[in-house]
Structure formats: C-alpha cells, structure tokens
Amino acid sequence: MEETAVKPAVRPATARERADRAAATGGVPTLEFHGLVPYDAYVRASDLHRLQQPLSEDAGEMSFLVVSQVMELYFGLARHDLTDAQQRLRGDDVWGALLPLRRAALHLEGLTASWQTLRWMTPADFNRFRNLLGEGSGFQSAMYRRLEFLLGLRTASLIRPFRSQPEVHAELTAALAAPSLWDDVVALLARSGHELPRDLLDRDFSTEHEAHPAVEAAWVDIYRDHGPGNHLRELGEALTEVADRFGDWRYRHLNTVRRTMGAKPGSGGSNGLAWLQRSMAREAFPELWSARTYM
Ligand code: HEM
Numbered sequence: 001m002e003e004t005a006v007k008p009a010v011r012p013a014t015a016r017e018r019a020d021r022a023a024a025t026g027g028v029p030t031l032e033f034h035g036l037v038p039y040d041a042y043v044r045a046s047d048l049h050r051l052q053q054p055l056s057e058d059a060g061e062m063s064f065l066v067v068s069q070v071m072e073l074y075f076g077l078a079r080h081d082l083t084d085a086q087q088r089l090r091g092d093d094v095w096g097a098l099l100p101l102r103r104a105a106l107h108l109e110g111l112t113a114s115w116q117t118l119r120w121m122t123p124a125d126f127n128r129f130r131n132l133l134g135e136g137s138g139f140q141s142a143m144y145r146r147l148e149f150l151l152g153l154r155t156a157s158l159i160r161p162f163r164s165q166p167e168v169h170a171e172l173t174a175a176l177a178a179p180s181l182w183d184d185v186v187a188l189l190a191r192s193g194h195e196l197p198r199d200l201l202d203r204d205f206s207t208e209h210e211a212h213p214a215v216e217a218a219w220v221d222i223y224r225d226h227g228p229g230n231h232l233r234e235l236g237e238a239l240t241e242v243a244d245r246f247g248d249w250r251y252r253h254l255n256t257v258r259r260t261m262g263a264k265p266g267s268g269g270s271n272g273l274a275w276l277q278r279s280m281a282r283e284a285f286p287e288l289w290s291a292r293t294y295m
C-alpha cells in the first residue's frame, strides 16, 4: 500500500501515559476528545463508509459492493507483504522473508473467507442488479493484476484495459518489466549454489515464466535436507502456502460464478466460466508443485 497523501495526526502515547489515564478514569474508557476521535484519525472509518454507492435499490447489492471493496483491500494487503518478502529475498535474507510470506498467506485466507458474504445469492438475486454493473468486471481490478504479476502470472495483454488511465497503466507496465517474486526466488537459488541456466536468470520478465526442469531439480535437492538450518526448504513451504491459498480464492470465485450466473457470458466480455477456467490453469510457482513428484 502506498503512502496516503494526507496523513491525519495521531498523537503517540507511552505505556506510562496509558497507565496514568486508566488510573485517572477509574478504568473506564476516555470519553472526551477534541476534534476527530483518534480511531477515525487512524482508520478513516468515516471516509470508508462514504465509499459505498450502490447502483440499485436492491438490499442485496450492498453485499456485492462491500465484498468487492474488502477484496480490493486484501489484494493490496497481500501484495504489500509479498513485496516486503521479495525485497528481503533480494538481500539474501531468507529467514526475514518467511514472516511476510506467512502474513500474505493468512491475508489470502481472509480474502477467501470473504466469499461467505455472497453465499445467499441465487441467479435471480444477482439478476436484480447485474445489468446495472454494465461492462464492469473484477477482471478490470488493477490491484488484482498487480498481485498476479508479482506471483509471476503475467499476461501482458491484460494491462490494455488501463490504457485510458495513464497512472494505473504506468504502474502495471513497471510491474510487468520488473522481476516477479518467483524470478527473485530463482535468482536466489542460483546465488545459493544451485545450477541454473543463464538464460533463465536473464529472461524477459514481462513474459510468463515457464516451468523449468533445472528449477524443479533445485527444489527436489533443497527438500532432501530435513535439518533445522535448511531455510530454503522453509521458504519453499511458505511460498507453497501462498500459492495454495491463492488457488483457494480462485476456486471459490469460480464456484461463486457457477452459483450466481452459471455459464452465462461475463460482464467483462468473456465467455464467463470457460475463460476463468483457462485463466486458472496458469499456476503460481509451478516448479514447487511439479518437484513433489520427484521427492
Ligand atoms: C457474483 C459474483 C461474481 C461473479 C458472477 C463474477 C464473475 C466473473 C466473470 C464472469 C469473470 C470473467 C471476466 C468477465 O467476463 O467478466 C470474472 C473475473 C474476475 N473477477 Fe469476478 N465475479 C464475481 C465476483 C467477484 C468479486 C467479488 C471479485 C473481487 C474483487 C472478483 C474479481 C474478479 C477478478 C480479479 C477477475 C479476473 C480473474 C482472472 O484474471 O483470472 N469477482 N468474474
């Protein structure tokens, strides 16, 4: 998540101040504030609750809108921690990358749990407001695309919808030119002494990484050592957790689509289910999965 332009001031407090205040209030919460309550200054709750503008009078549309917004935030949060992990791996700090990777996997689990909010929705319920969404589709989520790019799922043509939004387009173009998390993992394996071909390390990052037998062989080798000092094996498991939880989100999305619109064409112009299934065939960290056959 990028820095916000306006940062409302929240005055820091010390443990001593908290103890003194609790003693002065007799243990009940503070009830007097000047201006914004500090919760709002930090969480921006008033702003957040102004961001829901449903298109219909249908009571159910609010769940659809809020779930979409909650998922946007989770896409950004997962990307935030994966970027942190990527920076640490670039600095050969494998141990330091484990915590942000575990956080990212947990965010993806929270993201997937958000699908629960739409389990009430039948095709008739969705149809009550679906037309009003026009050509809008989650397919046009720039943050989702940045998350996919970071995970190494790179279909360059998917940034085209953003050509008319130069700032977003520039961010996506930069994301596509930079190495993915997987590219950085592969470079780390090479620095750690695993034999990897030069053209794999110098590849054109804007194209999708294709599973390579040398990367697979490196992981087979890494997983052989069960010792407590094998940080690369821990890294493999943390990345597997991220890919697995991301797959859960995609699977729940697919079943939500099947439940709420069957195989009808999508609002974004695709043929719906069939397109999504093809999109899901692209997998994050492919050699971490295929290597398991040889362990
Ligand atoms: C009833 C609920 C939903 C239905 C029926 C639905 C349907 C679809 C369909 C048909 C597509 C394919 C593109 C198209 O033609 O539109 C798609 C793509 C997508 N949707 Fe949804 N969607 C739903 C909810 C959501 C929500 C809540 C999100 C979260 C923001 C979301 C995010 C996405 C993303 C990121 C893609 C692109 C996937 C990819 O590139 O593989 N969808 N959706």
Ligand SMILES: N[C@@H](CC(=O)c1ccccc1NC=O)C(=O)O
Residues within 6 Å of the ligand: 068, 130, 133, 135, 136, 137, 138, 265, 266, 267, 268
């Ligand atoms: N693709 C869905 C609509 C959809 O999911 C959507 C439409 C507008 C804004 C957000 C959407 N979905 C999730 O963010 C459909 O085909 O009806």
